Amino acid sequence: MKRISFLLVGVVGVAGAFAFRAPASGPADQASVPVFVTQIPPGYRNWRLISVAHEEGNLHSFAAVLGNDVAIQAYREGTLPFPDGTFIASLHYQHVPSAENNTVFGRDQSFVPGSPTNIQFMVKDSTKYAATGGWGFGFFIDGKPVDEAKMTSCYPCHAQEKTRDLVFTRYAP
């Protein structure tokens, strides 16, 4: 079983290091099985602003990143790692020009959110999500969770942000 665990570590990046930091309550092997966030946390649209983001390339995506009270307090106090109970939501929209605003400005300069594209969540529970650095990742399109293959892609990317507990977004004052 040890060999299989090592293979999993290879697949998901540095899962082992985070699993050790936040041990699961179950047997050690359970800690290496990723668990995803498959229910949209209620009330997320009322959470407060962490920051905004814009991805170009082939994404043309706007993000509004919101956090629940635990998240906002941790951000403002600089608490790392984020405590259990932290919820972070990243609401994505198409990044589209605003013809209406451009008319007022008298030139093409204004971009606004178009249709919503997806919502992503990070939920901190160092026991439940021990296999993925204490974070549960969720990815929803049209209110429905994406398939497991796509969910699995979240963690290896976030695992590269080791110095800030796997969270890319910084707090905008």
Next chain:
Amino acid sequence: MKRISFLLVGVVGVAGAFAFRAPASGPADQASVPVFVTQIPPGYRNWRLISVAHEEGNLHSFAAVLGNDVAIQAYREGTLPFPDGTFIASLHYQHVPSAENNTVFGRDQSFVPGSPTNIQFMVKDSTKYAATGGWGFGFFIDGKPVDEAKMTSCYPCHAQEKTRDLVFTRYAP
């Protein structure tokens, strides 16, 4: 005095039309004198998200637009005009590339908020701000209100958005 009033209307656009919609409690002439928001409303950073925006041209600006409870309720229920007590904040930042994120993505695509540049407010009080469509406009740099000439520029621009009570930003779901 009538002539002076007309001149003011000329300067600030269609102030007259809005002043008539929401008459001031004082003498008629008072309604044509713009009053600005010169104190930052407390607690604005805890307001909820209305939407995000991005201005290019020579601005390279990110905006996070937040609203108090009255604003959020009005947006969600589609209430127009916005009721007295509506507060809307537009937090502006430089729109800058994120070298850190681009390293993870493996290409240049990611933009995040840089330094804060200014914060703008719209406050609905149809009596106090009768001269400017019932909205008080505020514009702050480094926590300080800008000079009156700059404050004066807010209203004529917003006055062009007649169909949505002078508010450009739409609610992002």
